[in-house]
Amino acid sequence: MTVTIPRRALLAAGALLPLPAFAQGAWPNRPVRVVVPFAPGGTTDIVARILAQQLQERLGQPFVIENRPGAGATTAATQMLANPPDGYALYISNSASHGISPALFRNVRYDANTDFSHIALAATTSTAVLVNPRYEAQTIQDLIRLGRSRPEGLNFAISGHGTSTHLCGMRFGMVAGIKMNPVPYRGSGPALLDTIAGNVGLIVDGLPSCIGYIRDGSLKAIAVADATRNHNLPEIPTLIEAGLPGVTSYSWFGVSGPKGMPPALVERINAEIRAILALPVIRQRYATLTADAPDLTPAQYAAFIEEELRVWGEVVRASGATAD
Structure with missing residues (x-):
């Protein structure tokens, strides 16, 4: 079963409206x-x-x-x-x-x-798959080969259980035939720092929190989970391009x-x-x-x-x- 993660159909539906009056008292009048x-x-x-x-x-x-x-x-x-x-x-x-x-x-x-x-x-x-520059897989194809060679699975850092990055990593594993072991943190900040330190070699994360680390070379983006390449990182392939249909997030x-x-x-x-x-x-x-x-x-x-x-x-x- 292929499930695409998730929808953008409603995102362009609105139109900017004038500020409405709020007659039930002055808000905010305190912090x-x-x-x-x-x-x-x-x-x-x-x-x-x-x-x-x-x-x-x-x-x-x-x-x-x-x-x-x-x-x-x-x-x-x-x-x-x-x-x-x-x-x-x-x-x-x-x-x-x-x-x-x-x-x-x-x-x-x-x-x-x-x-x-x-x-x-x-x-x-958008969501990206990133590795420490010293990690043994430096392309998405390398990562897939590495994962398939390890029945014990690959550890990957996430910002917490129940996040879209958690599910994206699990979906990636399902489609690629790889066992993925999420390592949860209490937010992207700690997860990114631990990946940069090399304590976990692989992370799935949202681009806004990791884009600075990509630009300064602290982390390497090897794939994005968009339907098409991200215009900010046009050189990075999508997971779909890597042969993983339906893995978008x-x-x-x-x-x-x-x-x-x-x-x-x-x-x-x-x-x-x-x-x-x-x-x-x-x-x-x-x-x-x-x-x-x-x-x-x-x-x-x-x-x-x-x-x-x-x-x-x-x-x-x-x-x-x-x-x-």
Whole structure:
């Protein structure tokens, strides 16, 4: 069974709207917490800090990042449910907590569709397969040959169980006929540093968090999991080109809040985020990071998450992956 990971059909569906009025009191009139379910240094954290800085400048209140890694982003997502739906606690929803983990973990204590107010999609990013420059496989073909020669499998670093990079690595192994052994970290930052140090020779990661290491030679990208070559790394082949049909993957990051946020407040925050994503300085920053800036309404983002849950559920079942 070939399952393509995952969809981009809704990403171009929105159109930038004027800022709506929010008549239910001045928001924000005190600091806003932005909960990031991974450690500093990874793509989720990078996107969150870009948004937080811009929101702080636009709205005149601190937007304070809180990193709370653990359990495929489900720990922070579960904790978010205890917050009042007043816009002062926001969560960076993502392809782990709101796509993969609900299928990968048996005891997730939230409904990714109904227990949140989904506000805006903030970024989509590509996935790369990278190696330490001293690793014994320096091309994707070398890696496939190496994996097939080792029945014990290949260890590969990931930013945590339940991430799209975890599932991409497992899907790669399934199609290539290789046993893949995920080595989970509490975020991309620690995983990348351990790969650079040579403690793990292979990593699957999102491009924004590793592009700097690729450019300075600390890591070598040997494949991307896009349907076509990434325009920022045109010399790097895709996994499909390496003879692995159906192995594509991307990650996404958005903003959600607790269930029950006033619709006008959701629309207000959505419009602020979409205005930020349209700024030339942010588009240039995203281009540097190899990220894309989507443009969805709250309803479109909620529909996007619903579809991601369906697609990733199929991928998890097909891969046989588990985190318990």
